[in-house]
Amino acid sequence: MAHYSTGDPIYALATPYSPSALAVIRASGDGVISLLQPLFSSDLSRKPGGSAVHGYISDKRGRRLDEVMLLIYSSGHGYTGEEAFEIMCHGSLPVIRSISAALEEIGIREAERGEFTYRAFMHGRMDLTEAEAVEEIVGARTERAGSDALERLTGSIRREAEAIKEEILDILASVEVQLDYGEDDVPDEWVFPSERVSRIIDRLDLIASTYTSSRLYSHGATVVLAGRTNAGKSSLYNAMLKENRAIVSSEEGTTRDYIEADAELLGIPVRLFDTAGLRDAEGDVEREGIRRSRTLIDEADLVVYVLDGMEADCYPDGERVLKVRSKRDLTGLDSGLSFSSVTGEGLDLVINAIADRLKGDELPSSDVPRIDSKRQLDAIKEASSALRDAEDAVMMGEDVVAMYLQSALSSLSALTGEVTSEDVLERLFSSFCLGK
DSSP states (O other), X not given: OOSOOSSSOEEEEOSOSSOEEEEEXXXXXXXXXXXXXXXXXXXXXXXXXXXXXXXXXXXXXXXXXXXXXXXXXXXXXXXXXXXXXXXXXXXXXXXXXXXXXXXXXXXXXXXXXXXXXXXXXHTTSSOHHHHHHHHHHHTOOSHHHHHHHHHHHTTHHHHHHHHHHHHHHHHHHHHHHHHHSOGGGOSSOOOOOHHHHHHHHHHHHHHHTTHHHXXXXXXXXXXXXXXXXXXXXXXXXXXXXXXXXXXXXXXXXOOOSOEEEEEEETTEEEEEEEOOOOSOOOSHHHHHHHHHHHHHHHHOSXXXXXXXXXOOOOSOOOTTEEEEEOOHHHHOOOSSSBOOTTTOTTHHHHHHHHHHHHHTTOOOOOSSOOOOOHHHHHHHHHHHHHHHHHHHTGGGOHHHHHHHHHHHHHHHHHHHTSSOOHHHHHHHHTTSOTTO
């Protein structure tokens, strides 16, 4: 690939580029430790892999740059599988810049996005699903998303794919036995193992079904609070955020534009919007606010339509609409979904209902790995589709069945990265953060 190479040493800042107590600069590549030696105050030639060495780092002119701790990784160990080191220095921006410049002076270039993980993948330290999990952990917005990504990093998808491939290979071997014999000396009449193939398809479909909920916990959802003026939207907004972000007043039209904030509802990251009350407004400003509110409503993953406790319900129902009634303390409502922003009664029920609606038909936890990548979803669906085609092709002959079984194996190989085009790799790794 044009932007990635395993033939030259690379470095990158692995911590945020901002003032801090410590910063970590990592480097990887054949001979990278001997390249560093002229800049370091201690002899590194006899330090074994896994060593932590205290010393001073200088530039090529001998000017000391910082007091550091150096972690050494011998070839075959560490993150990339290459010879590598990590410099733990003070988190001063001038120090970071000066050490980076010194590394470039000795022939260590700055890494591209995701290049460390790319090298780990190329050297067999991880498969493609584990590489994707690295970036998913870094970007996790909730504990659930981080936990799911960590499970993928441990190889849960790879192990599942290998087990399914073994099943398919076993079936394929029985098909190819038939193909190796002539029509007159076939050893036994072959019967397509329908139940066995159906079990594999069901398992693949179950894995595919985890994608929607995984994406929900990792990428979140947009929730818009809508309703007429003075319906209680802003009160619910404040209650869900547990702070007074929106102005609450008995005066109509207080919210003339939408406001937004990030929230977490039962582990689901949510972008929460409070919108202008829907009515026939006279002023240009309020009319524009209502127009923007309607645009948000059209684009939302879920619209929570708030009704005044005594208001007639004229808003259309829909899969993306959840209706709740406010002012429960004043109306005495004891049925349906309602809440009181004054007493807090019913708020937990409303939040649970929002979370349940966002999760939709999420399956209960099972023993299959959860996926969070469209690439993974496509590969699993392709494998499942190929197995269905194999079922349908039984009457066409064993050679056609074998072709579809081979196709299913290829899709599973693409899932883990055994067979992957360069453009897929470049697109995947270029989305990573620097230093990973």
